[in-house]
Amino acid sequence: GLEPSSITGPLRKLFKGKKNFYFRLAEVESIDTNNKKVLTSLGALDYDMVVVANGAKTNYFGHEENYHGAYPLKQVSQALSLRNSTLRCFEDALIVTDPEEQQALLSFVVVGGGPTGVEVSGAFSELKLNVLPKDYPELDFSKMKVYLIEGSPRLLNGMSDKSHDHAMKALQQMDVEVRLNTRVNSYKNQELELSDGSKFKANTLVWAAGVTGNLISGLESYGHPATNRMLVDEHNLVKGSDGIYALGDISLMISDEHPRGHPQLAPVALQQAELLARNLKAKSQSKPLKAFHYRDKGSMATIGRNRAVVDLPKNVHFKGIFAWFVWMFIHLMSIIGFRNKAVILFNWVWNYVTYDRSIRLILRARS
Numbered sequence: 417g418l419e420p421s422s423i424t425g426p427l428r429k430l431f432k433g434k435k436n437f438y439f440r441l442a443e444v445e446s447i448d449t450n451n452k453k454v455l456t457s458l459g460a461l462d463y464d465m466v467v468v469a470n471g472a473k474t475n476y477f478g479h480e481e482n483y484h485g486a487y488p489l490k491q492v493s494q495a496l497s498l499r500n501s502t503l504r505c506f507e508d509a510l511i512v513t514d515p516e517e518q519q520a521l522l523s524f525v526v527v528g529g530g531p532t533g534v535e536v537s538g539a540f541s542e543l544k545l546n547v548l549p550k551d552y553p554e555l556d557f558s559k560m561k562v563y564l565i566e567g568s569p570r571l572l573n574g575m576s577d578k579s580h581d582h583a584m585k586a587l588q589q590m591d592v593e594v595r596l597n598t599r600v601n602s603y604k605n606q607e608l609e610l611s612d613g614s615k616f617k618a619n620t621l622v623w624a625a626g627v628t629g630n631l632i633s634g635l636e637s638y639g640h641p642a643t644n645r646m647l648v649d650e651h652n653l654v655k656g657s658d659g660i661y662a663l664g665d666i667s668l669m670i671s672d673e674h675p676r677g678h679p680q681l682a683p684v685a686l687q688q689a690e691l692l693a694r695n696l697k698a699k700s701q702s703k704p705l706k707a708f709h710y711r712d713k714g715s716m717a718t719i720g721r722n723r724a725v726v727d728l729p730k731n732v733h734f735k736g737i738f739a740w741f742v743w744m745f746i747h748l749m750s751i752i753g754f755r756n757k758a759v760i761l762f763n764w765v766w767n768y769v770t771y772d773r774s775i776r777l778i779l780r781a782r783s
Contacts, residue, residue, distance in 0.1 A: 443457040447660075465696070474623055475626040483600070485602055486621045487501070489626055505619050509521040523560075524562050524622070529565075530571075540719070564594045566596050569597055581724035583719055586719045646660070646666060647670070650708055681715075687708070714732075716742065718744075719767070726743065
């Protein structure tokens with residue numbers, strides 16, 4: 417619902433004026449650990465130390481071929497593609513004559529009941545209830561169906577039971593059909609087959625059911641088999657490697673406090689990056705290094721207008737409109753640049769006052 421330029425920015429501008437910094441736009445093809453070279457689409461780069469922070473990718477649990485046509489949500493381009501397709505579904509629904517085909521166009525399925533899945537489901541519901549009926553008065557929006565499919569017995573795994581209860585109640589009030597203990601076995605030709613044996617058609621399926629490490633070729637031997645994340649020590653050095661560090665979603669730091677590693681969340685990556693920068697500087701000055709300890713400041717998820725849940729340390733929990741404003745404030749502060757903050761704040765205020773979303777353009781690149 418936001419302009420892409422408001423939530424992303426050019427790296428060259430971010431590092432403008434920094435000494436001894438060089439940026440090159442290229443694709444990393446592999447890393448040759450024996451000869452200490454990074455092989456890219458522009459050629460080879462020698463390294464003394466390399467920091468891998470390329471994050472995670474959508475996890476189809478080894479069955480990507482079963483979900484052809486699903487929309488992942490890991491990149492801005494993927495979000496734009498989903499937005500274009502969603503709006504096109506309503507345009508097409510106006511002109512089709514087959515009721516079954518129209519129902520498929522007006523059916524939206526979100527797979528995965530984590531924060532992303534809950535948020536996307538709520539966004540679809542808000543489009544249905546507040547926004548699109550004004551644009552498409554000819555359509556019967558009672559036919560628009562929003563489904564949230566979750567394979568476990570609860571939503572928002574990793575958050576409190578209170579957060580699950582509130583999210584479940586809020587989504588039901590927003591006319592989202594939540595199916596727990598249910599998995600999508602396959603999605604082909606716009607037809608879903610669920611683990612309970614039911615089948616139905618939906619033109620839009622959003623895959624938010626998890627991520628896996630995005631291992632670079634040449635680093636497979638350092639990958640943890642179950643997660644594709646690289647095992648690192650308390651200083652984020654990849655175990656068994658010479659000068660390779662890993663941060664964020666691609667790293668797996670196992671400890672007594674986190675026996676399964678840290679959650680794949682932005683705060684973990686940010687804290688690891690800050691400490692690694694200080695440690696590399698300390699190493700160059702022959703000073704002792706500090707071990708990483710994650711400072712968990714809490715978890716939050718937004719559901720829709722005036723609806724959110726927040727879990728803070730020491731079992732502090734709150735929900736509703738106050739939690740929603742807290743969620744908005746935290747996310748606004750994480751945006752880079754004053755202009756971007758101002759544009760997003762204006763859009764949010766406009767959306768809140770007018771019950772409208774201004775970003776409803778179908779944008780497609782033409783060759």
